[in-house]
Amino acid sequence: MSMPAVFLALAVATAVVALGLLSLMLVQSVRERRLTRRYQGERAQDGTVRNGAGAAWVAGMAEGGERIDRLLKNPDETRILLAQAGWRDAQSRTVFYACQFGLPVLIGLFVLPLSGVLGLTSGSLNSLLLVAFVVIVSLLAPRYVLRARAKRRRERISAEVPLFINLLVLLFEAGLNMRQALSSLVRDGASTMPELVNELAPILRQIEAGADADQLLFETGKLMAIEELDTVLGILRQVERYGGEIREPLLEALDNLQSKRSMALREQVNVMSGKMTVVLVTCFFPPLLIFIAGPAFMSISETLGGL
Numbered sequence: 001m002s003m004p005a006v007f008l009a010l011a012v013a014t015a016v017v018a019l020g021l022l023s024l025m026l027v028q029s030v031r032e033r034r035l036t037r038r039y040q041g042e043r044a045q046d047g048t049v050r051n052g053a054g055a056a057w058v059a060g061m062a063e064g065g066e067r068i069d070r071l072l073k074n075p076d077e078t079r080i081l082l083a084q085a086g087w088r089d090a091q092s093r094t095v096f097y098a099c100q101f102g103l104p105v106l107i108g109l110f111v112l113p114l115s116g117v118l119g120l121t122s123g124s125l126n127s128l129l130l131v132a133f134v135v136i137v138s139l140l141a142p143r144y145v146l147r148a149r150a151k152r153r154r155e156r157i158s159a160e161v162p163l164f165i166n167l168l169v170l171l172f173e174a175g176l177n178m179r180q181a182l183s184s185l186v187r188d189g190a191s192t193m194p195e196l197v198n199e200l201a202p203i204l205r206q207i208e209a210g211a212d213a214d215q216l217l218f219e220t221g222k223l224m225a226i227e228e229l230d231t232v233l234g235i236l237r238q239v240e241r242y243g244g245e246i247r248e249p250l251l252e253a254l255d256n257l258q259s260k261r262s263m264a265l266r267e268q269v270n271v272m273s274g275k276m277t278v279v280l281v282t283c284f285f286p287p288l289l290i291f292i293a294g295p296a297f298m299s300i301s302e303t304l305g306g307l
Helices: 003-040 046-072 075-085 090-117 125-173 178-188 194-208 213-224 227-242 247-306
Strands: none
Touching (some): 075 125, 125 178, 125 227, 125 247, 178 194, 178 227, 194 213, 213 227, 227 247
């Protein structure tokens, strides 16, 4: 038996085992919910069951997605990515985990008829390989979408940090303390700093409820993993804990931020100039040489041909 056939057989077996595990996890989650309802003494009537059937299926798919997430990656990474993407509420997490579980199953079920339309016989090796490939891609697709969403949002937050620093300086110079400044930004800054306001609003609510502001700012800075924002939040933590002057540290942080972005822009310009040089050499110089040296070369060749 040749090596490609062995690899194909292993891929098919892996896909079959994966689909079986997904089905078993779904059945197990349904049984666990039933046992939980019986243990808690819930007696839902027929109308309530019909109304909550869709939600129950989504919850079951979400539980299966969480199990898949634990099998594929560290669950803490998913939690961090969801927070960085701005999907902090339970509904958003449920939808993501439901997609993580339901997308491979649905796509796998749709690919089987499609393979028949494409001329692949049901149960053939090519059909099974196509299903296995699509299921594996659909398993990884939600995480890549989540990473792309988190990356774009972190870039937007990073772009809003300079304005955030300037507004903090103005508010502190007006005599406001840290909590009053954050409250003013959350109340009036949604149109200019939408992403930062969405991050600051839950922090402000927890601070007003009595939570430790120092710990909240520290956790937010580490969770978002944005160097500029972490620096600003560190200054706010220092002022909240020890007091003191805040205008100079904020302005110094703003100068450092502008210097880093200026250096990054210069580096980008240098890289772009190098790329343009390659394009110039490969696309512009050959036609120019032909245009300039072509007539002279033809005249020399005609003269030598006459001799």
